[in-house]
Amino acid sequence: MISPDLPRSIRSGEELDLPKLNAFLQANAPEVSAVLDIRQFSGGFSNLTYLLQTESQEFVLRRPPFGATIKGGHDMGREFRVLSLLQGHYSKIPRPVIYDETADVLGAPFYIMTRITGVILRASMAPTLNLAPERMGQLSEALVDNLVAIHALDINTTGLSQLGKPEGYVQRQVEGWIKRYQNAETDKIPAMDSTGNWLLQNYPTEQAPAFLHNDYKFDNVLFAADEATGEPLPVIKGVLDWEMATIGDPLMDLGATLAYWSEAGDSPAYKNFNLTWLPGNLTRQEVVRRYAGKSGRDLSNILFYYVFGLYKNAVIAQQIYARWKQGHSQDARFGHLLPMIIELATKAETSIETGLL
Structure with a gap:
């Protein structure tokens, strides 16, 4: 249960x-x-x-x-x-x-x-979550397919177009998050600097603009629950945490999702980020293939978006860690974020070097 x-x-x-x-x-x-x-x-x-x-x-x-x-x-x-x-x-x-x-x-x-009720799959559940690999795979597929559906919303008829300025979105995001990191920096992390420089020098051709959630992952999604067992069904009831939603290149959204998507071979620190490493989940490359097949979009430059996703997650963690270090939060979890920031930066640097997600 x-x-x-x-x-x-x-x-x-x-x-x-x-x-x-x-x-x-x-x-x-x-x-x-x-x-x-x-x-x-x-x-x-x-x-x-x-x-x-x-x-x-x-x-x-x-x-x-x-x-x-x-x-x-x-x-x-x-x-x-x-x-x-x-x-x-x-x-x-x-x-x-x-x-x-x-x-x-x-x-x-x-x-x-x-309030919408349902099952949220959090990373902390991984040690005790005994879902069949087949079900885990179905949940992964549902997550990807729903992201495709979000990106397929008509930004004009919905009025969502008023939420952002899509022209130059990728460049503004890269430059903005680099500045945010510099403003929140507490410890020197060379991999953050090298990754930021690489992003500035490797902008891709932007995709047609779409509506972006900007923080799309398992623990921001509510799945329907089996009435007998409480197990999640591959039916999404709700998507939460829309505070960063905007209009822009949809692959920035996919890259952010991939940046949360840990795999079985990843380091223990990175696997604490999500439960996508459990048996049956899609791999990052399988996520890319499914999204490409469902959306029809060109994902040949997905490495850039994945690296940016890792960098952005590191900056978010750094901002939270800096706030804790300055005494603005008493949440003990925040004081343990520095190793995760280093892990994300190192992973981004390694992906640049190898060309692999």
Whole structure:
């Protein structure tokens, strides 16, 4: 029996002001009746996610981490806007309820949405997850096929085109993430410097623009659960964490997914990043082939996108680690991110040298 993704007690220093929240909801979102209990979802290293329990319903609240100053990756208004635009065009999302752009209620902007229940496959589950290889393969395929479906959304009829400027997207991303790394650097990591330089010198011809999730991986997807066993079925009920969604080259999205996609032969540190190394999962190369076959896109330059995905993940981890090192977070997990940053940078450097994913 696989346990569902259950919320737990709120971490110290990350509590919400319940009386203030209820007063705000009574005045602005009466459909959300009085919140009786708040718990916190433990997964993830980015925005904080809470379960709001009313007498008859459950909602989810998202807010930035305490002490965060990285606006682009913690933009609650953007995530709420994305979910609003997707309504009626893409069904595998929660319904947005209300957004508060001020810091008056909870000390930071936040939004509330309906809750979707299902199974989230997190890396921490790998040691005890006894899924048949055939089922694991089906889940992998469903994950890839759903990414193709997201990239196939019409960005004009949906209004999603207003979310970004696709021209020059790849170059802006590379230059922007290099700058973010430099601003958050705490330890000298030569592989980060060499990878950044390689990216600047090897821009590919950009693909036609599409809608990008920008953080698409197993632990941002909710699978339907078998009623008898609780095991995940290869049916995706919901996709979460849209705060970095935008318009641009869709292979940047695929590259990010590949950068999370650990394999059986990878180092233990990298395998802690995901559970895609378990028997039956597609390999990174098989992911590429399936995506190419389903989407019809040219993936001959996928190495660039994969390397950028590794670099970007390293920078995100570095930003979180720097915030912890500066004392802005008490989450002990964040203090152990430096080896992962080095691992990601080394993997990117090795992929450049070998030409292999």
